[in-house]
Amino acid sequence: MQPLENICVLDLSRVYAAPAGSMMLADLGAEVIRIEHPNGSDSMRDWGPFVNGQSTYYLCANRNKKSITLDLKSSEGQQRFKELVKDADIVIENFKTGDMMKMGLGYDTLKKINPRLIHCAVTGFGQTGPLAYEPGFDPVIQAMSGLMDVTGHPDGEPTKVGVPIADILTSHHVVISILAALRMRDQTNEGQYIDLSLLDVLMSSLANISSAYLNSGFKSERLGNRHNNVAPYQVFECSDGPLMICAGTDAQFRKLCTLLGHEEWITDERFLTNSLRKEHEAILGQMISEITRMKTRDDWIAQLQAYKIPSGRVNTIAEAFEQPQFIARNMLGEIEHTHYGKIKFVKSPLQFSGLNIQYKSAPPLLGEHNEQFQKSSLS
Structure with missing residues (x-):
């Protein structure tokens, strides 16, 4: 048995933050259905290096999922999506603020179709505020949050973290917020709208840096590999x-x-x-x-x-x-795909006494499962 068995996720998201979050849900047993435009809408598929024509960047955030294609700007695509929503538990998307409403697929519309639906929207700056309608990529968020100002060597320029840390931390908050909303739904029988902002997430992650400034006015500086508060x-x-x-x-x-x-x-x-x-x-x-x-x-x-x-x-x-240590923890996984062969990946770090996470399928090809969902029903 898996913790999220019988939970269905419609994943409209692209790039890393939201897709990585939906992948964690898939690892925990949810059925995650990626929905992309027939011509492809995830730019991550175009980022190298590639293995057998598939982006290794795409591979790192999409295992254990299925893929179908819909044109959500067409009336037919919108209707098919609404049919899928009837039987879904969760919708995850990272369209720009307002885009879902422009397509007639905003939360107010979807919750009338399925009052138990949990809708998680991930954007750079959230659904409110002066930057709500602006795009926000990870390096921009790292810069604006102040993180870059305290990263790097004292005599060097402000430096971003070597991985997309704003996206990565946001993916964790995608999972946390959805699990909390599912628990609330167990008690209220009602869904939720979740508004996640990359900037909010990263600024909430400044930890001791923000606490020092907000409570004492202390402004942390770039210290290279040294610590702001501890020595040696x-x-x-x-x-x-x-x-x-x-x-x-x-x-x-x-x-x-x-x-x-x-x-x-x-x-x-x-x-x-x-x-x-x-x-x-x-x-x-x-x-x-x-x-x-x-x-x-x-x-x-x-x-x-x-x-x-x-x-x-x-x-x-x-x-x-x-x-x-990495080898002893058995953290290296491998999945076979008929199109692009063996895919290696780092397994989920979740190790429970009563949970055996299953890695059932490699990241799907675009529209790989169209035939399975031709009738628009999840059943």
């Missing part, structure tokens, strides 16, 4: 490459001093507390670096683990997938 908590060079060491507590710092052979640092007035260590972070980092450069990363990791001090190699992507 950064990357140190070893004889064979970079190593992240995080001595986040006074106890861990004392252990680190002992490990490095400098117990006198424990009573050094510059390093007695985290606040003092942060104040003298530059000199402390330099002192530690002079020692870490003397050994390899693996040598240091073995000792740091013995002292229970958090640490880890700064891996390349290739090294990350080769590390024993």
Whole structure:
């Protein structure tokens, strides 16, 4: 049994944030039906690199789904969609604000067809506010949220995160909000309209950065690989490459001093507390670096683990997938598709004692399941 068995999702979304969210629902057992224009409407299909003609970007957000094509701007397509809505539980879309209403498919219309329907709308800026009708892609959201201002090296330019973090975090909120709405529906027998904004999500994720500013006026700066509030908590060079060491507590710092052979640092007035260590972070980092450069990363990791001090190699992507911990967790999956062969992917991180997530199908071809849904009924 799967948690979302018998839950049907009509997925009108494109690119990453909403499709990744619907993929998580599919992993949990929901029937997710991608609905695209007959000519294709997801630009992610055009982003390389490609495997057997299929975008690897598209592949990362669309497993366990079905695909049909409808022209929602035509009266026939709108009518077929409304027929599907009758038996659906969830609609997910990331059209620009107002586009669903222009097509006669807004929530007020759909809930008359199916009062139990949960409609999740994902946009860059939400359904209200002066930017409601503006497009918002991930890098734009990273820039506007302030995240880029605190990411990068002090002497470098503001830097975006190396993955589409606004999209990724929003995909999680897609799932959280839908699961909450399903729970509410269990109690009220009524659906919900969910208004998710990428900017809202990313600004709510600023965590300690936003709390520091809002409550004390403290403006965090770009610190490279250092921490805004804790020291030593950064990357140190070893004889064979970079190593992240995080001595986040006074106890861990004392252990680190002992490990490095400098117990006198424990009573050094510059390093007695985290606040003092942060104040003298530059000199402390330099002192530690002079020692870490003397050994390899693996040598240091073995000792740091013995002292229970958090640490880890700064891996390349290739090294990350080769590390024993990833392999031991059995996180690498593979699905066979008749058109583009074997597709490898990172499995869902959800590991329950009573749940075995099934990876039943590779990301579908455009309109692959048209024949299955020709009659417009989900039954």
